[in-house]
Amino acid sequence: MTDLHEQRGLLARACRVAAARGLVDGILGHLSMRVDDERLLIRCRSDTDSGVAFTQPSDIRLIRFDGTEAAAGELDGYRVPNELAIHVETLLAQPHQRAVAHLHPAAVVAADLAGITLRPIYGAYDIAGARLARDGVPVYERAVLIRNPLLGKEMVAAMRGQPIVICRGHGITSAATSVQQAVLQAISLDALAKMSLRVRAAGGSLHDIDDRDWDDLPDLGPGFNVDAAWRYEVARIE
Numbered sequence: 750m751t752d753l754h755e756q757r758g759l760l761a762r763a764c765r766v767a768a769a770r771g772l773v774d775g776i777l778g779h780l781s782m783r784v785d786d787e788r789l790l791i792r793c794r795s796d797t798d799s800g801v802a803f804t805q806p807s808d809i810r811l812i813r814f815d816g817t818e819a820a821a822g823e824l825d826g827y828r829v830p831n832e833l834a835i836h837v838e839t840l841l842a843q844p845h846q847r848a849v850a851h852l853h854p855a856a857v858v859a860a861d862l863a864g865i866t867l868r869p870i871y872g873a874y875d876i877a878g879a880r881l882a883r884d885g886v887p888v889y890e891r892a893v894l895i896r897n898p899l900l901g902k903e904m905v906a907a908m909r910g911q912p913i914v915i916c917r918g919h920g921i922t923s924a925a926t927s928v929q930q931a932v933l934q935a936i937s938l939d940a941l942a943k944m945s946l947r948v949r950a951a952g953g954s955l956h957d958i959d960d961r962d963w964d965d966l967p968d969l970g971p972g973f974n975v976d977a978a979w980r981y982e983v984a985r986i987e
């Protein structure tokens with residue numbers, strides 16, 4: 750049970766990090782984590798909810814993949830998000846992933862609506878972000894509320910097995926092996942969208958970095974990309 754307690758704390762903190770980074774506004778957006786083959790922890794809603802930026806560990810509830818409570822009392826006073834299908838279908842389709850972040854980053858939505866394809870336009874500025882865009886960032890072209898398994902499966906199909914998908918006129922879904930990574934890659938995608946918009950606003954055009962530069966843009970490993978980056982994200986909100 751201590752494990753679950755820690756995981757609720759981690760998910761709540763991750764919600765606050767995402768909100769502090771402007772990846773969600775108000776009460777929209779949610780994060781989840783696979784517990785086992787039948788259960789997940791997910792940010793739920795309640796009548797006293799003050800929004801994602803103020804998520805408490807008690808807002809993180811243990812449910813089954815079918816949306817019912819996984820232990821007595823888990824959904825007393827709490828409701829699963831309307832878009833539960835985003836989490837369930839992503840976790841079912843990508844068994845190697847453990848966490849899902851569904852967020853509404855304005856810059857990513859704006860860039861997509863402006864017809865900007867997110868590409869690796871920079872390198873060492875943010876290697877993780879550049880790598881994320883190297884093979885293209887998939888787009889789910891429907892702006893719908895993903896409120897049933899059919900729409901969830903449609904979004905997952907558009908995701909093409911990649912860790913992140915842009916939902917047009919809506920937001921993003923980011924899947925990863927950890928909650929930290931799911932949020933960090935959303936932060937990276939948001940930074941890339943902001944830079945793309947900025948270059949365009951300055952009158953420039955967007956070009957992929959030179960192919961040979963990839964040889965010197967190494968994966969700096971989880972110690973740097975996740976652990977250190979996460980310590981910073983937590984420190985800036987506390």
Ligand SMILES: [Zn+2]
Nearest residue numbers: 778832919920
């Ligand atoms: Zn949404």
